[in-house]
Amino acid sequence: MLKAVGILAKKGSKEILTEARRIHRIIEQHGFRSVPDEDLGRSAKIPGGKPLSRMEVELLVTLGGDGTVLKAAKELLKPKTPILGVNMGRRGYLTEVEPSEFEAAFTKWEKGNYELEEQWKLSVVHRNQVVSEALNEALLLPTIPAKMLNLSLAFRGKSVFQARADGIIVSTPTGSTAHSFSAGGPVLETSMDSVSLTLIAPLQPVKSIVAPVKAGVQLRVAEPGPSANLVVDGRLEREIGIGQSLSFRKSGNSTFFVRFGDSFLQRSLRRLFSERENG
Numbered sequence: 001m002l003k004a005v006g007i008l009a010k011k012g013s014k015e016i017l018t019e020a021r022r023i024h025r026i027i028e029q030h031g032f033r034s035v036p037d038e039d040l041g042r043s044a045k046i047p048g049g050k051p052l053s054r055m056e057v058e059l060l061v062t063l064g065g066d067g068t069v070l071k072a073a074k075e076l077l078k079p080k081t082p083i084l085g086v087n088m089g090r091r092g093y094l095t096e097v098e099p100s101e102f103e104a105a106f107t108k109w110e111k112g113n114y115e116l117e118e119q120w121k122l123s124v125v126h127r128n129q130v131v132s133e134a135l136n137e138a139l140l141l142p143t144i145p146a147k148m149l150n151l152s153l154a155f156r157g158k159s160v161f162q163a164r165a166d167g168i169i170v171s172t173p174t175g176s177t178a179h180s181f182s183a184g185g186p187v188l189e190t191s192m193d194s195v196s197l198t199l200i201a202p203l204q205p206v207k208s209i210v211a212p213v214k215a216g217v218q219l220r221v222a223e224p225g226p227s228a229n230l231v232v233d234g235r236l237e238r239e240i241g242i243g244q245s246l247s248f249r250k251s252g253n254s255t256f257f258v259r260f261g262d263s264f265l266q267r268s269l270r271r272l273f274s275e276r277e278n279g
């Protein structure tokens with residue numbers, strides 16, 4: 001039986017559908033079986049589509065931006081399935097190649113001329129249950145617009161500080177170049193087992209704290225103030241009530257990326273500096 005390669009594409013773009021058909025043909029011309037995501041199969045009229053959560057493939061090709069990669073990281077049947085990201089998004093920090101580079105990149109992967117980069121994920125725990133796992137970040141926002149959250153931060157069960165802010169971003173090193181950085185947080189080297197906790201528009205002078213995951217990081221939504229919406233990697237998960245807490249720990253699952261040169265940190269910093277210069 002032919003080895004299978006999956007394709008996941010961002011929805012709603014004729015350009016992406018055209019590119020997905022081209023990538024489908026390249027994969028099959030190289031002697032592999034192409035398996036599109038179920039929605040992509042219908043939209044692009046590529047046979048053999050399957051839900052991402054049921055794909056058993058040697059490689060997953062994502063076509064879009066970081067949101068498409070995050071969807072793959074959350075829903076893949078086997079978390080160790082490597083991802084090759086093709087950038088057709090706005091920023092594409094998590095992607096690896098441009099569409100014009102895909103066939104050359106796929107040939108390198110086929111021949112084993114690549115590196116596999118592991119990015120660890122963060123487990124978000126609420127009421128003693130893992131709610132979700134974040135490759136990039138967990139975000140708390142007020143349920144009532146224009147109201148500030150009252151947040152209490154503790155390490156190993158001991159209170160560190162209480163702050164009022166428009167929200168807070170708990171970011172992995174992978175996500176430290178995304179929303180956390182835009183809100184004034186630091187860039188973390190990807191091998192660090194640490195998170196950054198970055199307050200959004202806080203009343204207090206402290207804006208961000210870096211803490212090791214093993215420090216037992218805990219956030220509590222306190223009074224006075226509204227309850228909070230928990231958003232993990234762009235997906236609304238649940239409401240966190242006043243007096244309720246979240247804790248964070250390093251997940252046993254990671255996401256794996258096919259890389260051909262620079263590390264994630266090198267590439268992210270280069271893109272950040274390029275954006276600043278061009279802006």
